[in-house]
Amino acid sequence: MTKPSVPNTKPICVPCRLAAIGAVVAVLAGGFAYTAGWLTPGRLSAPRFINTFEAVAGQPHPGYRRNHAKGLCVAGYFDSNGDGGVLSRAAVFVAGRxxxxxxFAVPGGNPSARDTSSPVRSMALLFQLQNGEQWRTGMNSTPVFAVHTPEQFYQQLLASKPDAATGKPDPAKLKAFYAANxxxxxxxxxxxxxxxxxSLANAAYYSINAFRFTDYAGNSRAVRWAMVPETPYAPITDAQKAExxxxxxxxxxxxxxxxLxxxxxxxxARPGDPTDDATMQWxxxxxxxxxxxxxxDHTTSQENGACRDVNFDPTILPAGIKPSDDPLLAARSAAYALSYKRRTREETLHPEIHQTQTNGGRS
Known part of the structure; x- marks a missing residue:
């Protein structure tokens, strides 16, 4: 079998309204937040971000993630061929299973949203290593992120809050945000x-952020990764758009x-490649x-699946992989933790939540 590479499909320009783009970028990648200033009133913090995500969602959805609320659990395995060991001593790259x-999920805080509410999908994975370590990763089907810093992301969220009269983002606010960023x-x-x-099966999923890989000799290099499908890419059909x-x-x-x-x-990475800026593609x-x-090899429901209680924090890494200097990584970790805390508390207080909410992603 020919060794796959990250797909480089021929660009196809399609009309895309400013408001639609704003809605997409506003809900990408799982709620990034600024971890500095936790105890300083007026500065960015995980609660401010998560509260804003809840406002963008339009109404409360207790028991669900504050972003990427709609999804499904999957399970399987990773067959390492051993070649990754030249970059990292992480046990996941030792040949074996x-x-x-x-x-899998789509962006947004509404677990009953349409699958077409965003052109972006996410794949989150937890590798359970034989030595007891874990590697958790959250990836998007775009190779770059919309903004560079948590501060920018917060301003983007504010610009994307639905207008009370229309229920949609205000195009003028989004235009002003893009002009300034x-x-x-x-x-x-x-x-x-x-x-x-x-399909979820014919999309590639990207780490977005860079990470530091360290090999057995102590050499460290910046790395990004992608999950590239064997299933050939095909664009969404008109019939699917109606579903x-x-x-x-x-x-x-x-x-x-x-x-699959x-x-x-x-x-x-090469010398000089940005490792702290997710808006720039290598x-x-x-x-x-x-x-x-x-x-x-199989899927399970959000109500009963193994992914239900997993916080896919991308900074939970095995020895041999560390976060880079990208400011979004620590921010993601903080926001994910708060979202997890809130939804699990809601489930404890109201166990009937998911007995009545069965259409959409649970966790």
């Missing part, structure tokens, strides 16, 4: 040029024919290593 618990242009351009995939919940149905149908596979492609000609194959 590692159990994986995962989750030109760093958003690469993300906007990528979304406009790449139609969403027709509300086609992604889960499509995935279940595909799994009836056998497991992605290749873990590690991309190594060039395509970097060193890439196929570290093995992710195999997803």
């Amino acid at each position: 590692t159990p994986v618990t995962g989750r 030109p760093e958003t242009k690469p993300f906007q351009a990528w979304v406009k040029a790449h139609p969403p995939s027709s 509300k919940n086609f992604l889960e149905t499509d995935l279940d149908q595909r799994l009836q024919s056998g497991p 596979r992605w290749h873990l492609i590690l991309t190594v 060039a395509d000609d970097h060193q890439q290593i196929d570290a093995g194959t992710l195999v997803i």
